[in-house]
């Protein structure tokens with residue numbers, strides 16, 4: 132009689148054969164990472180990296196948001212960032228740089244978990260951190276999940292098996308990101324101990340990418356120049372790697388801040404570009420612009436006044452908003468869009484100052500009063516953000532949370548400390 136383990140083995144064989152045939156013989160695209168994603172915005176949860184006030188306007192043009200970073204990232208700031216950006220207005224996924232950054236909260240908010248495995252770093256960056264991560268899932272996350280789902284604790288061996296099952300399931304659902312890190316002067320290289328000797332030529336990069344696709348089953352191969360543009364060297368690697376890959380997506384990230392370079396890496400074979408720093412720089416610039424505009428213009432300035440002010444005070448061509456939008460090749464007029472979003476931000480910020488003046492006199496005692504005052508002011512940003520999110524009043528929520536502490540009023544607690552402007 133056929134034993135149960137033999138039947139299980141046969142089922143595994145059939146499933147594996149079907150999966151390999153689907154990917155190779157039939158060329159079916161079974162990769163869970165959408166192939167039509169061409170632009171990823173990488174948002175770092177660390178406190179120093181901020182979001183522009185009207186961030187949904189900018190994010191409407193990107194394909195997805197990746198939440199992660201390599202310094203000062205915690206479970207808490209990751210949860211907060213996901214709270215702000217997940218599905219506003221595009222899906223967001225989490226890329227942890229350490230095991231404890233993954234919690235039940237982050238898992239439920241993120242579209243999926245993307246786990247880095249570095250193909251040219253030390254053992255810890257390829258497999259060590261992953262082992263620690265699996266232990267964290269099995270010992271901490273899975274038991275929490277089981278306790279939440281089951282009315283009584285099964286205890287002992289059954290609970291151990293359920294934990295193993297849950298952790299294996301979470302890993303199956305995760306996406307693996309095989310990194311090739313090529314900028315030695317980056318936090319990513321330092322964290323993964325990538326040294327001069329580990330830098331790869333195109334041929335070796337292709338071989339490692341083949342191993343990532345066919346052995347590690349990495350859904351993503353990620354050429355990382357974090358902070359600097361890789362130029363011709365990156366193009367050569369992308370050409371070689373894309374020539375080898377059939378199923379994994381190929382992403383390029385590092386130093387992108389203009390259309391030409393974004394197009395170059397796409398033409399060299401990248402399926403998507405990842406853009407980080409320049410997005411956060413929009414928020415930094417916005418703080419200076421808004422401070423100056425409040426000093427220069429009346430709160431009831433018209434759109435024409437603001438337009439003229441931008442012409443005299445902002446070099447739009449060099450603005451981070453233009454640079455960010457220009458990395459999205461589908462955005463046809465990045466500078467025009469940047470002007471539109473900056474104008475809306477300024478007009479909103481000026482009107483917010485008037486509301487504050489009113490509120491300072493009225494001394495509101497509840498979040499509802501603050502919200503009513505902002506709603507009655509008919510802020511241009513509210514309408515613009517509502518249109519993008521297809522929902523009502525999100526910017527009002529943000530503003531109430533920004534203004535709450537000024538009046539010692541308790542609010543819903545959106546983590547607005549990640550937003551650039553303060554009230």
Ligand SMILES: CC(C)=CCC/C(C)=C/CC/C(C)=C/CC/C(C)=C/COP(=O)(O)OP(=O)(O)O
Pocket residue numbers: 199200201202227228229230231233246247248249255256257260261263264265267268310317318319320322323357358
């Ligand atoms: C399974 C679970 C629960 C967790 C996974 C834990 C793992 C495997 C973490 C990977 C740690 C690792 C190898 C990190 C280094 C690679 C990395 C994340 C680079 C990208 O970091 P950026 O923040 O983009 O780089 P910069 O800071 O240089 O821009």
Ligand SMILES: O=P(O)(O)OC[C@@H](O)CO
Pocket residue numbers: 173355356357358359383384385386387405406407408409
């Ligand atoms: O911050 P930049 O240089 O855009 O790089 C993006 C990303 O590759 C970092 O992991």
